[in-house]
Structures are given as C-alpha cells and as structure tokens.
Amino acid sequence: MGRSPTMIVTNTPAKDLAYTNFAFCSPGDLRDFVVPGSGNAYALIGDVFVLSVSYPFFTDLLFFSIRAVHCDDSVVISDANNSEYFRFTPPEDFKIAMLTLELEFVKKGARDEQVDAVLLSKQIQNKFMNQVMTTGQRVTFEYHGNGYIFTVNQATLEGKEKSHGMERGMISPETFIIYEASNSSGIKIVNQREGANSNIFRHKEFNLQSFGIGGLSAEFADIFRRAFASRVFPSHVTSKLGIKHVKGMLLYGPPGTGKTLMARQIGKMLNGKEPKIVNGPEVLSKFVGETEKNVRDLFADAEQDQRTKGDQSELHIIIFDEIDAICKSRGSTRDGTGVHDSIVNQLLTKIDGVESLNNVLLIGMTNRKDLLDEALMRPGRLEVQVEISLPDENGRLQILQIHTSKMKESSFIAPDVNLEELAARTKNYSGAELEGVVKSAVSYALNRQLNMEDLTKPVDEENIKVTMEDFLNAVQEVVPAFGASTDDLERSRLNGIVECGTRHEHIYRRTMLLAEQVKVSEGSPLVTCLLEGPSGSGKTAMAATVGIESDFPYVKIISAETMIGLSEATKCAQIVKVFEDAYRSPLSIIILDDIERLLEYVAIGPRFSNLISQTLLVLLKRLPPKGKKVLVIGTTSEVHFLESVGIRDSFSVTYNVPTLKTEDAKKVLQQLNVFSSDDVESAAEALNDMPLKKLYMVVEMAAQGEHGGSAEAIYSGKEKINISHFYDCLQDMVRY
Numbered sequence: 001m002g003r004s005p006t007m008i009v010t011n012t013p014a015k016d017l018a019y020t021n022f023a024f025c026s027p028g029d030l031r032d033f034v035v036p037g038s039g040n041a042y043a044l045i046g047d048v049f050v051l052s053v054s055y056p057f058f059t060d061l062l063f064f065s066i067r068a069v070h071c072d073d074s075v076v077i078s079d080a081n082n083s084e085y086f087r088f089t090p091p092e093d094f095k096i097a098m099l100t101l102e103l104e105f106v107k108k109g110a111r112d113e114q115v116d117a118v119l120l121s122k123q124i125q126n127k128f129m130n131q132v133m134t135t136g137q138r139v140t141f142e143y144h145g146n147g148y149i150f151t152v153n154q155a156t157l158e159g160k161e162k163s164h165g166m167e168r169g170m171i172s173p174e175t176f177i178i179y180e181a182s183n184s185s186g187i188k189i190v191n192q193r194e195g196a197n198s199n200i201f202r203h204k205e206f207n208l209q210s211f212g213i214g215g216l217s218a219e220f221a222d223i224f225r226r227a228f229a230s231r232v233f234p235s236h237v238t239s240k241l242g243i244k245h246v247k248g249m250l251l252y253g254p255p256g257t258g259k260t261l262m263a264r265q266i267g268k269m270l271n272g273k274e275p276k277i278v279n280g281p282e283v284l285s286k287f288v289g290e291t292e293k294n295v296r297d298l299f300a301d302a303e304q305d306q307r308t309k310g311d312q313s314e315l316h317i318i319i320f321d322e323i324d325a326i327c328k329s330r331g332s333t334r335d336g337t338g339v340h341d342s343i344v345n346q347l348l349t350k351i352d353g354v355e356s357l358n359n360v361l362l363i364g365m366t367n368r369k370d371l372l373d374e375a376l377m378r379p380g381r382l383e384v385q386v387e388i389s390l391p392d393e394n395g396r397l398q399i400l401q402i403h404t405s406k407m408k409e410s411s412f413i414a415p416d417v418n419l420e421e422l423a424a425r426t427k428n429y430s431g432a433e434l435e436g437v438v439k440s441a442v443s444y445a446l447n448r449q450l451n452m453e454d455l456t457k458p459v460d461e462e463n464i465k466v467t468m469e470d471f472l473n474a475v476q477e478v479v480p481a482f483g484a485s486t487d488d489l490e491r492s493r494l495n496g497i498v499e500c501g502t503r504h505e506h507i508y509r510r511t512m513l514l515a516e517q518v519k520v521s522e523g524s525p526l527v528t529c530l531l532e533g534p535s536g537s538g539k540t541a542m543a544a545t546v547g548i549e550s551d552f553p554y555v556k557i558i559s560a561e562t563m564i565g566l567s568e569a570t571k572c573a574q575i576v577k578v579f580e581d582a583y584r585s586p587l588s589i590i591i592l593d594d595i596e597r598l599l600e601y602v603a604i605g606p607r608f609s610n611l612i613s614q615t616l617l618v619l620l621k622r623l624p625p626k627g628k629k630v631l632v633i634g635t636t637s638e639v640h641f642l643e644s645v646g647i648r649d650s651f652s653v654t655y656n657v658p659t660l661k662t663e664d665a666k667k668v669l670q671q672l673n674v675f676s677s678d679d680v681e682s683a684a685e686a687l688n689d690m691p692l693k694k695l696y697m698v699v700e701m702a703a704q705g706e707h708g709g710s711a712e713a714i715y716s717g718k719e720k721i722n723i724s725h726f727y728d729c730l731q732d733m734v735r736y
Contacts, residue, residue, distance in 0.1 A: 050132035096169035106147035134168035215395020249384035256432030323364035440474035492544035501664030533657035536693030554585035560597035
C-alpha cells in the first residue's frame with residue numbers, strides 16, 4: 001500500500017458492529033483500502049478472506065468482528081509486511097450465483113429455533129449486499145434477537161463451474177442461498193425452496209452456447225418442459241396438482257453428439273448437491289452383493305436428506321454414463337451369476353420402489369437404447385427419453401462458433417474463415433467430430449510456425465493464423481463415422497459420370513425423382529428401387545451418383561466386400577445396424593450393392609443364405625419411424641434369382657440398366673477424347689452391346705500402347721489410341 005502503518009487488532013467496542021462483518025479503521029487509513037473509481041473499500045486478510053472496510057467515527061484503531069477473521073485480541077501487527085493486509089479489487093463477473101451456508105448458534109446449547117429461509121434470505125441479502133464471501137469464512141449475524149454464525153461452505157460464481165478449491169464472490173440480489181444445519185445444532189430450516197424464489201436453476205435465463213452446448217436448443221426445451229417445469233414451482237403447488245416430479249431421463253443417440261456434455265451441464269445449471277457422475281462399468285464388482293451395494297450407496301445421501309428434511313430436501317443428481325453396461329434387459333446376459341439382473345432390480349427399487357424418493361434426478365446416457373431393460377423405461381423411472389441426434393446446419397454453426405470463440409478473441413483466426421460454409425460442408429458430422437475438425441485445423445496452423453530443423457527456435461505467436469484452407473484440409477482429414485459414406489460412394493464411380501445415351505439418362509432421372517418423392521411426399525416414407533442389368537453396366541455407379549446428388553444426410557452402401565469372412569448372423573446384424581442408423585436420420589439412402597453376393601448366391605444348387613434373405617425381406621417392407629424417410633436402392637446382375645426367392649417383388653420399382661449400343665458407346669468415346677475423329681465411329685461399332693465397365697477397361701488397356709508408357713500422353717490429349725492396337729485389346733478381352 002506504499003507505507004507500513006502500525007495497526008492493532010482488537011474486539012469491536014459495540015455489539016451491533018460485530019454483526020456487520022465489516023473491518024473498521026480510521027478515516028486516514030481507510031483511503032488505503034478504497035478501490036479506485038469506486039466508493040467501496042475492501043481488505044484482503046492473510047490472502048484468505050476479504051472484508052469490507054469502513055470507519056465508526058469514534059476510533060482510530062483497526063478492529064474486526066473476532067468470529068469473522070479467526071483472530072484474538074492479543075495479536076499486535078507492527079508492520080504491513082507481516083500483517084498481510086492489502087487492498088482487494090473485485091474482478092469483473094464477481095457475483096455469486098449460489099451460496100451454501102451452514103447455520104449454528106453463537107451460544108452452544110441454545111434452545112431449538114425454526115428459521116424461515118424466505119425471511120432469512122431477504123435479511124442476509126440486504127445486510128451483506130456487495131460484501132465478499134469466501135469458502136470457509138464464518139460470519140456472525142443476528143436474526144430475530146438470536147446470535148447466529150453462518151459458515152460459507154460453497155460460493156459458486158455466475159457462469160462458472162463448481163470448484164473444490166477456495167472460491168469467493170460478492171452477494172447480489174440474484175444470489176441463490178441454500179441453508180444447511182446439523183441435527184445437533186437445534187436449528188430447523190423451513191421454506192427452503194421458497195427462500196430461493198422456488199428457482200432450482202442458478203441463472204434467470206439460459207444461453208446454452210455459454211455452457212458449450214450447440215445445436216441442442218430444441219432438445220433442451222423438451223427436457224426442461226418434461227423434467228424441470230414441475231420443480232420450478234413450490235412444493236405446495238405440486239401437491240395441490242397431485243403430481244410427482246420426474247425422477248429420471250435418458251439421453252440416447254449416436255456417439256459424439258453431446259449426450260455426456262448435456263448431462264454434465266444440466267448438473268451445473270441446477271441448484272442442488274454436487275452431481276454424482278458414475279460410469280456404468282465402474283459399478284460392477286466381482287464380489288457377490290458388492291455391485292448392488294454400490295448402487296444403494298449412490299442413493300444413500302438422497303434417502304438421508306429426504307428422511308430429515310422431507311419436501312425441503314435438495315435435489316440430488318446422479319449421472320449414469322454408458323448405462324447400458326449395467327442395465328441390460330434381464331435374462332439377456334448369461335454369465336451364470338445373474339449380477340446384471342440384480343443391478344437392474346436394485347436400481348428399479350431405488351428409483352420407484354415402495355419407499356420411492358422424490359428428491360432424485362437420475363440421468364442416463366447410452367448409444368444403445370435397444371439394450372436397456374423395458375421396466376427401466378416406463379413412466380416413474382427413466383420416463384423422459386430424448387434423442388440427441390446429429391446437429392443440423394444451424395447447430396453445426398453454433399458448435400463451430402463455440403470451439404473457435406477463444407481463437408477469435410485472441411485474433412488467431414484468419415479473416416477468410418467462413419464458418420457458415422464450413423457448417424454447410426460438414427452435414428454428417430457429430431459435435432465431437434466438429435471439435436476434431438477445429439483441432440486438426442489448428443494443428444495445420446501451428447505446424448507452419450515450426451522449424452523441423454530447429455524445434456528450439458522461438459515461435460512467432462503474432463503470426464499464428466488459422467485459415468480457411470486449414471479448415472478445408474481438416475474436413476478432408478476428419479471423416480464422419482455417421483452419415484453419408486462419401487469415400488465409399490466416390491470409390492463406386494472411379495471413372496466419374498459420363499453421358500451414356502438416352503436410356504441411361506432416363507433411368508438416372510427416374511431414380512432421382514424417387515429420391516425427390518421420398519423428400520417431399522408424406523405418403524411415401526419408404527421407397528425401394530431395384531437396378532438390374534448385366535455385370536459392369538454401371539448400376540452401382542448410378543446408385544452412388546444418386547446418393548451423392550440427392551444431398552441426403554445419411555447415405556450408406558451395404559456390399560459383400562465389407563463382410564468377407566463374417567458369419568451369417570454377423571452379416572445380418574451389420575445390415576440391420578445400417579437400417580437402424582438410417583432411422584435416426586430424417587432422410588436416408590441405403591444402397592444394397594450386388595444383392596446376390598450379399599445372399600451368398602451360388603448357381604449350382606442353387607445355394608444361398610436363407611437367414612440373410614429373410615432379413616432383407618423384412619427390412620425392405622418395414623416402414624421407418626414417424627418423421628423418418630428412407631430410399632433403398634438395390635443392384636443385381638441376377639434378377640431371375642431374386643425373383644425366385646421373392647426379393648424382387650419387395651422393391652417398389654425395377655429398372656433395367658442396359659449395355660451400351662453403338663450410339664451410346666460413341667458418346668462415351670467422344671467425351672473421353674482418346675481416339676481421333678476418324679477412328680471414333682469404328683471403335684464405337686466394335687463396342688456395340690458392351691457393358692460400360694468393360695468399355696473403360698478396354699480403353700485403359702489400349703491407352704497403355706503396344707509397348708506401354710503412352711497412357712499419360714493419350715489422356716493429356718497429345719496422342720491418340722492406335723485403332724489397330726485397340727482391336728487387339730478388344731479381341732483379347734472377348735477371347736479370354
């Protein structure tokens with residue numbers, strides 16, 4: 001403070017001053033504690049507690065309420081370095097959102113008293129307004145003629161998470177105050193909920209992006225309406241309505257969509273006990289009965305609270321991550337011990353048993369809702385079930401804004417970065433994958449600043465800029481696990497798309513119209529289309545092109561090449577999973593490529609997998625859930641076989657993709673521009689009735705030249721294919 005005053009710590013000379021929680025000093029010393037630009041004065045005591053400072057007009061000594069600072073009247077401070085008294089300047093955003101106070105009498109053994117939380121909150125907020133409270137601090141105050149002490153057990157600031165370390169903040173009119181008192185204290189607290197304006201939330205309004213949640217506004221609104229609306233009102237209102245609070249909710253959906261994040265942030269938004277976060281597998285134990293005990297222990301605090309406080313009990317939140325690990329359908333796990341069944345039974349009785357709890361909120365999260373026991377899903381248990389699905393374009397924009405906010409504040413993001421364009425490009429990405437895109441883009445930017453020859457060279461922080469090119473490279477690097485399999489689709493049409501004549505064009509336009517029908521029609525939630533024709537006629541390439549051009553958020557190819565060596569049951573499970581994933585998306589395309597190969601068809605016999613055949617027959621006729629629409633495109637070179645097993649009739653429409661006639665082959669060759677104009681006609685005639693794939697193959701062979709090495713010159717337009725060499729290659733293909 002620039003000087004070393006001598007100050008003596010002593011008792012307050014008047015009882016009423018002891019209840020103010022102020023430190024008093026002479027007017028001359030007070031100047032050293034006044035915050036510049038403010039009329040308030042604060043002193044930091046021993047780097048622990050902060051007291052407001054004033055002067056009582058009749059003394060020039062510095063003295064404190066003894067209980068406020070834990071000192072005694074024999075301490076003499078001779079210089080400022082030893083005293084550790086410093087002016088304290090409150091930072092910005094210093095208001096306390098939630099304050100937890102433990103009450104006790106000043107005089108031990110005082111008679112029992114009933115404390116009304118409504119009146120007490122008003123008195124504390126008025127008396128200690130703008131005073132700084134620190135965890136562990138003890139403050140003496142008077143209430144209805146009795147002397148009390150409150151100990152600050154928790155002080156959580158607005159917009160900040162709970163901390164197990166020392167926290168401090170300033171009391172404001174919006175501070176939510178929770179009172180605690182031991183059974184032996186003789187203090188009974190009433191109207192706890194009403195004392196905090198019946199608000200179970202720490203904030204008057206929610207900005208989900210400030211909590212790191214993007215694209216889930218609709219889901220949160222649904223959760224709030226069903227799970228929390230009743231808890232906002234006082235207990236006597238819900239009693240008159242004759243309703244019970246929701247005790248459990250289930251968040252389910254694909255991995256990486258924000259289920260765990262949503263659950264954790266809900267726990268931080270609520271004014272209640274610190275949430276208990278449990279990973280499903282952690283509950284399991286190899287000892288008999290230990291697992292059930294672990295489940296009971298999770299609810300022990302809530303049971304004790306409800307027994308002692310009844311309706312005034314605080315909300316206890318238990319978050320179960322990967323709940324499917326311990327709550328599988330009873331009877332589905334045959335491990336010989338029955339422990340999984342016992343866990344489900346124990347959990348059911350705790351949530352909604354004979355002695356059901358009304359002060360518990362259980363939040364479960366899973367990627368596999370289908371594995372959970374049905375009894376767990378009924379009303380009264382995990383009754384609020386919210387699907388956390390892939391974000392839409394606006395949601396992806398919000399997520400990208402959240403993950404780039406820090407670099408934007410620090411001016412590390414280049415002006416050319418267009419988040420709206422990135423959101424449009426990343427239509428199949430989950431929230432976790434979008435975070436991965438941002439990390440990957442930053443890695444490109446940081447790598448430019450590194451000198452691989454001398455890693456000790458100082459980094460120029462001012463020149464670190466994450467550019468749009470970095471983000472585009474990151475999008476190529478981070479591939480979404482759910483959604484359109486763009487790479488697989490592109491691999492299915494390696495030679496691109498060329499005009500193949502009127503018949504191919506007609507079939508392509510018709511198939512695109514089916515995709516449009518699925519998109520806009522309310523009466524066609526499921527449309528199936530079969531493309532049949534000779535091997536190599538372009539069926540798969542056409543189906544892949546429809547998948548890409550349709551712009552559907554979910555497009556998957558099911559092909560035999562990804563299932564080599566798998567058993568029939570495993571193949572069926574994979575096929576079913578693709579359809580189940582498609583039902584999560586509003587618009588989906590599933591391509592069943594080479595259906596005869598999926599069915600393991602062999603002409604001798606004939607032989608095929610009846611299990612896979614029956615699975616496809618069911619899936620091709622099963623309507624998707626309400627609000628979901630699916631287009632299934634199948635391809636086959638054995639249409640008569642599919643007709644014999646009844647699969648062809650399961651498709652709504654069948655199109656024949658033909659081989660190329662002379663005119664069609666001529667159009668393809670003209671677009672490839674690998675023959676001279678004089679040779680195109682004769683080459684096209686030779687390719688009459690040729691499948692498109694074989695045409696590309698023979699052209700590739702001929703482009704290598706008789707002795708090899710001329711393909712690059714031919715495709716660059718510098719040379720043309722020798723027609724006689726082309727005939728030789730074509731004859732070899734036909735011969736062998």
